[in-house]
Amino acid sequence: MLEGLLVDLVPYGKAFTDLEHKWRNNDSSFFGSGGDRYFATRAMVRRHMERWAEERERGADDDVAFGIRTKDGEPIGFIGINWMVPYHRLAMLGAKIGEPEYWGGGYGTDALLLLLEYAFDWLDIHKAWLMTTTMNRRVMRQMEKVGFTLEAQQRRAALADGVWYDWLAYGLLREEWPGRAAVIERIGLRAREEV
């Protein structure tokens, strides 16, 4: 378990996979995908989770998945490395807080800092990166706060509820990562009881 200030990162076990059906059909997937309005049946989600578990058993090692759990023990989402390229030591990150009432409260940034520490210090990656769209102001703000650089912008390439948005690629190099404690200090992230 990776212990943060607002959340802990724990194995992505049954407490989380049971919530996948809800999370795939709400706004967290709309924002997470850059504008798709998914409809996923319970059977589709179950099959997808089973395939994912089978791949893990077969030893697939190009992703890492953590559940995000509040300090009260509530499972609220997912964060991980969706695609790892060992040769280049690249990690493409993904995150989804499936419970919208937790958005904008610092939980996702706390989780991101734990994941970055894990990726840089334990997996020895050289670069973390991710993609989002200009619709996703929370991620854009999060990237700015944590110190990612906007590296590429693909214009009008994501359609969300009839509006075109740009795709954005953000990256953070190892030498730009000052360490979790320094970022926490800089952005003033605090545990709830300290607020």
Ligand SMILES: CC(C)(COP(=O)(O)OP(=O)(O)OC[C@H]1O[C@@H](n2cnc3c(N)ncnc32)[C@H](O)[C@@H]1OP(=O)(O)O)[C@@H](O)C(=O)NCCC(=O)NCCS
């Ligand atoms: C993206 C996500 C993981 C971020 O986690 P989070 O807990 O919401 O993020 P944080 O609260 O740490 O940071 C978000 C920042 O955006 C700000 N913000 C919130 N709504 C905003 C808006 N509409 N416009 C601009 N900024 C906004 C918050 O105030 C906060 O900044 P602050 O700390 O300076 O106040 C989470 O929102 C989420 O899962 N969203 C749905 C799925 C998704 O978008 N996944 C990412 C795909 S790339």
